[in-house]
Amino acid sequence: MPEFTMPSLGADMTEGTLLEWHMHPGDVVHRGDIVAVVDTEKSAIDIEVFEDGRVERLLVEEGTKVPVGTPIAMLGPVTAGAGSQPKAAPARRASPGPRVSASPLARRRAQELGVDLEVVRDNGSPGVVTVADVERAAHPEPAAARPKEPQRESRPEPPSAPTADRAASMRAAIGALMARSKREIPHYYLESVIDLHGVLAWLADLNAGRALADRILPAAVLLKGAALAAREVPGMNGFYRDGAFEQQEHVHLGVAVSLRGGGLIAPALHDADRLPLADLMAGMKDLVTRARTGRLRASEMSDPTITVTSLGEQGAELVHGVIYPPQVALVGFGRIVERPWAVDGMLAVRPTVTVTLAADHRVSDGHQGGLLLAAIEDRLKRPEEL
Amino acid sequence: MSRQQTRARVAAEQPVVTYREAVREGIRDAMRRDDRVFLMGEDVGRYGGGFGVSMGLLEEFGEERIRDTPLSEGGFVGAGIGAALGGMRPIVEIMTVNFSLLALDQILNSAATLLHMSGGQFNVPLVIRMATGGGRQLAAQHSRSLEGFYAHIPGLRVLAPATVADARGMLWTALEDPDPVVIFEHGSLYNMSGGLPADSWAVGIDRAMVSRPGEHVTLVTHGGSLRLCLEAAEALAAEGILAEVIDLRSLRPLDDATVFESVARTHRALVVDEAWRTCGLSAEVAARIGEECFYDLDAPVGRVAAVEVPVPYPRHLEQAALPSAERIAAAARRLLSGSEAARA
Numbered sequence: 001m002p003e004f005t006m007p008s009l010g011a012d013m014t015e016g017t018l019l020e021w022h023m024h025p026g027d028v029v030h031r032g033d034i035v036a037v038v039d040t041e042k043s044a045i046d047i048e049v050f051e052d053g054r055v056e057r058l059l060v061e062e063g064t065k066v067p068v069g070t071p072i073a074m075l076g077p078v079t080a081g082a083g084s085q086p087k088a089a090p091a092r093r094a095s096p097g098p099r100v101s102a103s104p105l106a107r108r109r110a111q112e113l114g115v116d117l118e119v120v121r122d123n124g125s126p127g128v129v130t131v132a133d134v135e136r137a138a139h140p141e142p143a144a145a146r147p148k149e150p151q152r153e154s155r156p157e158p159p160s161a162p163t164a165d166r167a168a169s170m171r172a173a174i175g176a177l178m179a180r181s182k183r184e185i186p187h188y189y190l191e192s193v194i195d196l197h198g199v200l201a202w203l204a205d206l207n208a209g210r211a212l213a214d215r216i217l218p219a220a221v222l223l224k225g226a227a228l229a230a231r232e233v234p235g236m237n238g239f240y241r242d243g244a245f246e247q248q249e250h251v252h253l254g255v256a257v258s259l260r261g262g263g264l265i266a267p268a269l270h271d272a273d274r275l276p277l278a279d280l281m282a283g284m285k286d287l288v289t290r291a292r293t294g295r296l297r298a299s300e301m302s303d304p305t306i307t308v309t310s311l312g313e314q315g316a317e318l319v320h321g322v323i324y325p326p327q328v329a330l331v332g333f334g335r336i337v338e339r340p341w342a343v344d345g346m347l348a349v350r351p352t353v354t355v356t357l358a359a360d361h362r363v364s365d366g367h368q369g370g371l372l373l374a375a376i377e378d379r380l381k382r383p384e385e386l
Numbered sequence: 387m388s389r390q391q392t393r394a395r396v397a398a399e400q401p402v403v404t405y406r407e408a409v410r411e412g413i414r415d416a417m418r419r420d421d422r423v424f425l426m427g428e429d430v431g432r433y434g435g436g437f438g439v440s441m442g443l444l445e446e447f448g449e450e451r452i453r454d455t456p457l458s459e460g461g462f463v464g465a466g467i468g469a470a471l472g473g474m475r476p477i478v479e480i481m482t483v484n485f486s487l488l489a490l491d492q493i494l495n496s497a498a499t500l501l502h503m504s505g506g507q508f509n510v511p512l513v514i515r516m517a518t519g520g521g522r523q524l525a526a527q528h529s530r531s532l533e534g535f536y537a538h539i540p541g542l543r544v545l546a547p548a549t550v551a552d553a554r555g556m557l558w559t560a561l562e563d564p565d566p567v568v569i570f571e572h573g574s575l576y577n578m579s580g581g582l583p584a585d586s587w588a589v590g591i592d593r594a595m596v597s598r599p600g601e602h603v604t605l606v607t608h609g610g611s612l613r614l615c616l617e618a619a620e621a622l623a624a625e626g627i628l629a630e631v632i633d634l635r636s637l638r639p640l641d642d643a644t645v646f647e648s649v650a651r652t653h654r655a656l657v658v659d660e661a662w663r664t665c666g667l668s669a670e671v672a673a674r675i676g677e678e679c680f681y682d683l684d685a686p687v688g689r690v691a692a693v694e695v696p697v698p699y700p701r702h703l704e705q706a707a708l709p710s711a712e713r714i715a716a717a718a719r720r721l722l723s724g725s726e727a728a729r730a
Binding site for chain 2: 028103104105106108127128130131132
């Protein structure tokens with residue numbers, strides 16, 4: 001019987017508060033279903049389940065804070081009927097009467113309502129016990145409403161930390177993680193200035209035919225370039241764990257999003273290297289919106305393979321990032337600025353961006369890092385392939 | 387008069403046509419729309435078809451496009467496959483499913499399999515129509531229901547129009563399919579009539595249809611048994627049992643999602659099929675309900691099917707061997723016994 005445990009939603013998380021359950025005993029859940037909401041120091045996160053199963057018990061009440069790895073629910077196989085319930089088993093053995101003939105639906109409902117099928121049979125349903133018999137036994141009054149709804153309605157508002165507390169605890173979490181990063185990871189830094197003239201002209205053409213809402217921002221193009229380069233150059237996309245580097249096949253790009261109340265979060269844009277630009281743009285918008293409203297999914301929190309921080313229009317020209325453990329590299333894009341630029345022996349004015357790399361010396365050297373920056377520049381020179 | 391008013395008027399006065407006329411109109415329409423379409427089969431020309439479906443089409447379209455064939459199912463179904471491979475859109479009529487067994491090799495080993503064997507290079511856009519079913523005192527060798535044989539075969543699409551609208555509209559959609567489609571017309575339906583809007587046109591062939599909504603039990607059926615199920619549902623309604631009737635329409639692929647959705651609401655299912663029970667279509671549908679709806683079921687899945695004998699010739703024995711509205715209603719009542727609906 002598998003345990004469902006409090007997930008780790010990033011290297012900085014040590015404990016989480018179970019805010020809301022979206023599953024209940026008897027429910028069948030499937031891989032990918034959102035089954036709970038967990039509050040970390042940073043935000044409320046939707047938690048997905050990673051295997052199919054039937055919920056047997058919830059071990060943690062809403063509002064409880066538990067360490068990462070604590071079992072919070074028990075899941076059983078989907079096919080297990082009510083007959084396999086451990087709590088019912090001893091009673092059955094004690095009275096070795098014939099097994100109650102009940103329909104599958106009646107058994108399921110009996111389990112949900114806590115009705116003993118033997119009692120139902122003995123109280124006047126000598127044939128096959130159906131769901132109607134079970135519901136009559138549970139609610140002697142006719143036509144009782146299903147109990148699920150009222151229970152849910154009467155539940156108190158999910159406890160949510162006051163904003164000031166959250167800001168403080170987020171600051172503490174960021175501080176702890178960044179201190180760990182600087183303590184453990186021997187960072188090295190590289191930077192390079194890239195001429196964006198070609199790619200921005202290409203993007204302007206592409207956007208000319210699009211409605212305002214569908215336009216693709218330069219930030220999406222930079223992200224795509226970084227994602228493709230991360231796939232190309234080994235030693236950048238992956239995790240350093242237990243003294244060894246694990247190269248990752250998929251590029252789940254951590255996108256640094258600054259939150260309105262202060263603080264920072266870097267959820268994953270899954271398979272960013274494979275997303276067409278329009279989808280990447282949509283994914284980025286969606287991620288930013290959900291990051292700021294606190295509706296991120298657990299997998300987005302825990303599986304970025306490399307992070308990109310893009311300072312945008314109001315940002316500084318240059319950023320030297322701090323790597324997010326257990327990742328091994330962070331790519332930073334500064335503000336796009338016009339600069340004097342030598343072109344074919346002449347001076348021109350060109351839009352440029354300064355791209356930086358912070359990488360982990362336990363995994364790579366400056367040479368490889370340089371290859372990554374070169375690959376980003378190369379990708380941005382061939383925008384039609386993005 | 388606005389278009390909407392016109393529509394309403396037409397709907398109110400929609401012409402009543404027979405199933406036979408609806409099939410014929412479907413063929414005529416396809417022939418007019420696409421000159422690659424032609425009809426081929428035993429007696430489809432001068433005689434007008436074994437069931438009178440193609441009456442008048444020879445005069446309208448000529449011998450090139452309405453082609454009488456020898457009594458050789460293997461031969462003319464093979465020719466139809468060849469024509470389809472060559473770019474035509476043949477409609478091959480096999481008089482009844484009983485004789486289609488002579489062409490089963492062509493249908494299974496060629497039509498259904500060439501796309502696979504050629505690595506996707508050759509598709510067979512062939513439509514085969516055939517009459518099926520019993521109930522008309524034609525004796526065992528002319529009364530079989532073998533839809534399940536064909537629904538067993540990957541590579542085929544198998545349809546069973548049970549209404550005049552589907553008789554009219556399924557053919558064109560089938561002709562548009564790039565792969566072989568077998569259409570089963572139940573022999574007892576040709577004389578059935580029903581209202582059909584004058585502008586009726588092609589219908590979808592992917593989804594089953596809820597023919598009558600209900601809440602206590604789901605009757606799943608197709609083809610000639612649909613009328614029996616609707617009749618049974620009417621009788622059950624008088625007793626306060628509301629049966630939902632689902633017309634499968636497509637036997638392969640099966641739109642089981644529609645069935646599951648219904649059973650999840652009614653919690654009881656009765657599968658009705660004129661074919662034999664063992665290894666039949668009813669077995670497949672019942673198995674899927676068992677697999678997917680187990681925890682929604684408040685009674686075992688029921689089946690009403692043919693008695694496992696060759697269909698008898700004498701009327702009273704034939705009636706006893708095949709599903710009837712009475713047998714269907716009785717089976718539905720049994721599923722509900724022990725529950726409130728039956729006690730009330």
